Amino acid sequence: MTLAFAAALPARGFDVELDVAEGRTLALLGPNGAGKSTALGITAGTLRPHDGHVTLDGRPLVRAEDGRTRTWVPPHARQVALLAQEPLLFPHLSVRQNVAFGPRSQGAARRAADAAADRRLAQVGLAHLADRPPSTLSGGQAQRVAVARALAAEPRLLLLDEPMAALDVDVTPELRQTLKHLLAGQTAIITTHDVLDALLLADEVAVIEDGRVVERGPTPQVLSRPRSAFAARIAGLNLLTGVWTGGGVRTPAGEMVHGHDPGDGLAAGAPMTAVFRPAAVSVYLDERHGSPRNTFRGTVRSLEPRGDLVRVRTDHLAADVTPQAAAELSLTPGTRVWLSVKAAEVDVYPG
Amino acid sequence: MRKHRRKHVAAGIAALAVTVLAGCGTSATGDDGADGDTTTLTVFAAASLQGSFEDLAEQFEDAHDGVDVRLSFAGSSDLVAQVQQGAPADVFASADTANMDKLVADDLVGNPQDFATNTLEIAVPPDNPAGVETLADLAAPDVKLVLCAPEVPCGAASAKVEDAAGLDLQPVSEEQSVTDVLGKVIAGEADAGLVYVTDVAAAGDDVEGVEFPESDSAVNTYPIAPVADGGDEQADLAQQFVDLVLSDDGQQTLAGFGFAAP
Amino acid sequence: MRVSTGSTTGRTGSTTGGAAAVGLPRWAFAPAAVGGLFVLLPLVAMATRVDWSSYWSLVTSESARAALLLSLQTSAASTVVCLVLGVPMALVLARCRFPGIDLLRSLVMVPLVLPPVVGGIALLYTFGRRGLLGETLEVAGLQIAFSTTAVVLAQTFVALPFLVMSLEGALRTAGARYEVVAASLGARPTTVLRRVTLPLVWPGLLSGAVLSFARALGEFGATITFAGSLQGVTRTLPLEIYLQRETDPDAAVALSLLLVVVAVLVIAATRQGRPGRSVL
Numbered sequence: 045m046t047l048a049f050a051a052a053l054p055a056r057g058f059d060v061e062l063d064v065a066e067g068r069t070l071a072l073l074g075p076n077g078a079g080k081s082t083a084l085g086i087t088a089g090t091l092r093p094h095d096g097h098v099t100l101d102g103r104p105l106v107r108a109e110d111g112r113t114r115t116w117v118p119p120h121a122r123q124v125a126l127l128a129q130e131p132l133l134f135p136h137l138s139v140r141q142n143v144a145f146g147p148r149s150q151g152a153a154r155r156a157a158d159a160a161a162d163r164r165l166a167q168v169g170l171a172h173l174a175d176r177p178p179s180t181l182s183g184g185q186a187q188r189v190a191v192a193r194a195l196a197a198e199p200r201l202l203l204l205d206e207p208m209a210a211l212d213v214d215v216t217p218e219l220r221q222t223l224k225h226l227l228a229g230q231t232a233i234i235t236t237h238d239v240l241d242a243l244l245l246a247d248e249v250a251v252i253e254d255g256r257v258v259e260r261g262p263t264p265q266v267l268s269r270p271r272s273a274f275a276a277r278i279a280g281l282n283l284l285t286g287v288w289t290g291g292g293v294r295t296p297a298g299e300m301v302h303g304h305d306p307g308d309g310l311a312a313g314a315p316m317t318a319v320f321r322p323a324a325v326s327v328y329l330d331e332r333h334g335s336p337r338n339t340f341r342g343t344v345r346s347l348e349p350r351g352d353l354v355r356v357r358t359d360h361l362a363a364d365v366t367p368q369a370a371a372e373l374s375l376t377p378g379t380r381v382w383l384s385v386k387a388a389e390v391d392v393y394p395g
Numbered sequence: 396m397r398k399h400r401r402k403h404v405a406a407g408i409a410a411l412a413v414t415v416l417a418g419c420g421t422s423a424t425g426d427d428g429a430d431g432d433t434t435t436l437t438v439f440a441a442a443s444l445q446g447s448f449e450d451l452a453e454q455f456e457d458a459h460d461g462v463d464v465r466l467s468f469a470g471s472s473d474l475v476a477q478v479q480q481g482a483p484a485d486v487f488a489s490a491d492t493a494n495m496d497k498l499v500a501d502d503l504v505g506n507p508q509d510f511a512t513n514t515l516e517i518a519v520p521p522d523n524p525a526g527v528e529t530l531a532d533l534a535a536p537d538v539k540l541v542l543c544a545p546e547v548p549c550g551a552a553s554a555k556v557e558d559a560a561g562l563d564l565q566p567v568s569e570e571q572s573v574t575d576v577l578g579k580v581i582a583g584e585a586d587a588g589l590v591y592v593t594d595v596a597a598a599g600d601d602v603e604g605v606e607f608p609e610s611d612s613a614v615n616t617y618p619i620a621p622v623a624d625g626g627d628e629q630a631d632l633a634q635q636f637v638d639l640v641l642s643d644d645g646q647q648t649l650a651g652f653g654f655a656a657p
Numbered sequence: 658m659r660v661s662t663g664s665t666t667g668r669t670g671s672t673t674g675g676a677a678a679v680g681l682p683r684w685a686f687a688p689a690a691v692g693g694l695f696v697l698l699p700l701v702a703m704a705t706r707v708d709w710s711s712y713w714s715l716v717t718s719e720s721a722r723a724a725l726l727l728s729l730q731t732s733a734a735s736t737v738v739c740l741v742l743g744v745p746m747a748l749v750l751a752r753c754r755f756p757g758i759d760l761l762r763s764l765v766m767v768p769l770v771l772p773p774v775v776g777g778i779a780l781l782y783t784f785g786r787r788g789l790l791g792e793t794l795e796v797a798g799l800q801i802a803f804s805t806t807a808v809v810l811a812q813t814f815v816a817l818p819f820l821v822m823s824l825e826g827a828l829r830t831a832g833a834r835y836e837v838v839a840a841s842l843g844a845r846p847t848t849v850l851r852r853v854t855l856p857l858v859w860p861g862l863l864s865g866a867v868l869s870f871a872r873a874l875g876e877f878g879a880t881i882t883f884a885g886s887l888q889g890v891t892r893t894l895p896l897e898i899y900l901q902r903e904t905d906p907d908a909a910v911a912l913s914l915l916l917v918v919v920a921v922l923v924i925a926a927t928r929q930g931r932p933g934r935s936v937l
Contacts, residue, residue, distance in 0.1 A: 088837070120842075123843070126838060126841035145839065193842065568884075571881060571896075575886075582785055
């Protein structure tokens with residue numbers, strides 16, 4: 045295994061064991077204050093554990109016993125890069141200089157560092173912005189530059205601390221796709237509130253509650269059969285599988301699902317999954333038309349309260365609507381409805 | 396001695412503050428005579444007169460029931476400027492004739508009379524590290540000498556003495572005032588400084604004085620005069636204070652502080 | 658969620674065109690104007706007392722030129738010393754957590770509230786011939802008393818807190834998040850300092866340096882107490898002004914105005930050099 049993590053910080057009620065295998069991505073799920081950031085902090089070297097150890101590729105990064113640090117590798121020597129909620133691009137450096145920062149700091153010549161930067165910028169599709177100052181970028185662009193910068197440092201381990209949390213919802217699918225590509229083969233840990241991130245980006249999921257790992261396993265398994273309260277609460281996504289047709293995903297039932305373009309290189313007939321949130325689904329009594337929409341026929345099977353909303357379940361999909369909407373539509377089990385979701389709200393990925 | 400001096404300083408500052416505040420009022424002097432019992436006599440005196448004039452003021456108050464003497468000490472040129480701006484002074488005692496002459500020229504004072512003289516003396520730290528015995532010793536290159544700047548009266552006097560002795564003194568610093576020169580000697584930063592006899596007397600054990608014959612070439616004369624402004628009663632009182640300073644008792648008090656007779 | 662104050666300020670600053678001063682009560686203008694006059698009027702009053710016909714000859718006299726040159730040289734030197742000592746001090750105060758650091762921070766600021774004369778006396782007892790370190794220094798062949806070095810020491814003593822305070826504030830506002838990111842990219846602490854921290858707090862560093870220079874330029878009390886006063890060696894412009902006041906008030910006023918002009922020029926030059934709004 046690549047990363048072995050077992051650390052306790054009693055002052056924060058934190059006691060967690062984790063491991064991440066070479067080239068795999070682990071998602072840390074959990075509510076605010078559960079200890080996700082503490083785990084990242086101890087791994088990155090911004091926090092000292094009271095007890096325990098962190099080992100990367102067999103090299104101890106930190107080892108502590110009863111408050112005494114026995115081994116300590118400073119953050120800069122850990123080969124652990126950090127991507128935070130906010131891009132935190134150095135405002136006094138150009139986009140290229142930002143991305144070249146890691147290679148330069150590790151001793152690369154300016155020319156080589158710039159070349160590496162340009163390569164990484166091309167990977168996130170922002171090569172044309174290389175000479176711009178960060179202040180001129182949009183939030184989504186800045187975060188993609190931050191991703192390029194973190195990867196340009198060639199880290200053994202990449203830590204992503206809720207990388208989408210500070211972004212507008214309409215740019216997160218794009219960044220998610222970018223990360224999906226770039227995290228392939230990269231050992232990484234991502235903390236998130238969002239089950240979509242886990243589903244799309246992570247091979248494995250660990251759910252942390254109150255500083256303890258309460259559940260862990262392969263992502264599909266944890267999300268389809270959640271055992272912890274948190275996993276159960278965040279699961280319940282609409283998930284449709286099918287094959288790639290070039291423009292969308294065709295389900296075995298013959299429904300076409302259009303979503304965010306997953307990128308080039310997909311052969312027709314490849315197995316695909318489309319995912320979207322119940323909250324993104326609208327319910328109608330008649331069919332709606334409009335190019336960016338996907339519509340699905342269904343019969344209401346159940347209605348259940350879910351916070352301020354009502355969850356409407358059909359045979360294979362779920363929609364969250366307001367109680368007013370449920371009343372206006374006179375929804376009851378047995379009502380025939382059309383479910384509609386914008387293509388922009390649908391994530392499509394291979395697998 | 397030092398404690399004593401500090402009390403005087405505090406009294407001087409208080410007096411100055413009162414004077415300044417009084418200066419904001421419309422009438423110049425005696426404006427707090429309203430209670431009918433006390434009369435105030437305000438004396439402006441050169442800073443070097445502080446100790447002696449505080450004693451003299453006490454004597455004057457003892458001899459004059461219901462008279463309150465307020466003292467204000469500062470550099471002579473500062474005091475001249477204050478009187479010119481209308482500060483409420485009844486008596487002015489200057490450390491040199493030049494400053495008194497300014498007020499005479501402006502017709503702001505009565506007839507000035509010389510009441511004391513002061514001469515220079517070499518001040519050295521108690522252990523006299525440079526072994527200074529004569530004025531000529533000050534010219535030695537390894538002696539750290541501090542003088543007053545030629546722009547201020549004590550510096551002018553120093554220059555006069557230097558010329559008379561035919562010496563070329565190389566001070567490491569030319570200070571703003573006698574106090575600054577004395578301070579550097581007391582701290583041991585300087586090996587020697589030229590200050591007034593009265594300053595050495597006032598400094599007590601902190602410094603030692605070395606007299607030198609060439610000091611005769613720069614004798615500083617202190618004149619005193621009643622300030623012309625003010626009513627008859629005030630003028631009368633002011634003249635009485637001047638008379639006290641010139642009297643045998645007054646001269647004796649001044650001699651106790653190191654001043655010589657004019 | 659974790660919105661930095663910096664970006665908030667930046668955003669406010671960028672929406673300038675026709676912005677309304679929300680939250681500024683109308684009555685605030687009157688005391689603000691009085692405050693402005695309180696600062697400006699004495700300068701104007703001083704300017705009216707200048708004898709302009711002789712101004713040039715007064716400020717170019719040998720003693721005036723020597724004093725101005727010495728003031729500029731010593732202030733520049735003490736600003737350099739302030740930077741060399743103050744930047745690390747500010748870094749330690751802003752970034753380190755250890756018992757007693759709050760007390761340390763208060764102590765570092767003491768020269769701000771200390772009357773400069775007291776500072777001079779303290780320096781005298783430290784670096785003077787009979788001071789704490791004086792004898793050691795004398796044995797080492799260093800004579801500080803009455804030297805230009807003493808002037809620089811006095812100026813540094815009073816100016817250092819301005820640099821430390823200004824820079825520490827900037828460092829706190831900037832926060833350590835950029836530094837954490839830089840370190841995670843493999844940058845050693847010195848590289849982080851050089852390429853990230855200092856560029857980020859550059860405006861704070863600059864204003865701190867300017868404040869230190871200005872304070873050093875105006876330093877009087879500690880210098881006259883500690884360093885003495887000799888033309889070309891220790892008599893800086895403020896000391897020259899104070900001395901000239903004794904005999905030649907016109908010259909004193911002329912030199913005072915010169916000092917004001919120099920100070921204003923220094924501050925204005927650095928303001929101009931600042932790239933718009935700070936990034937912090």
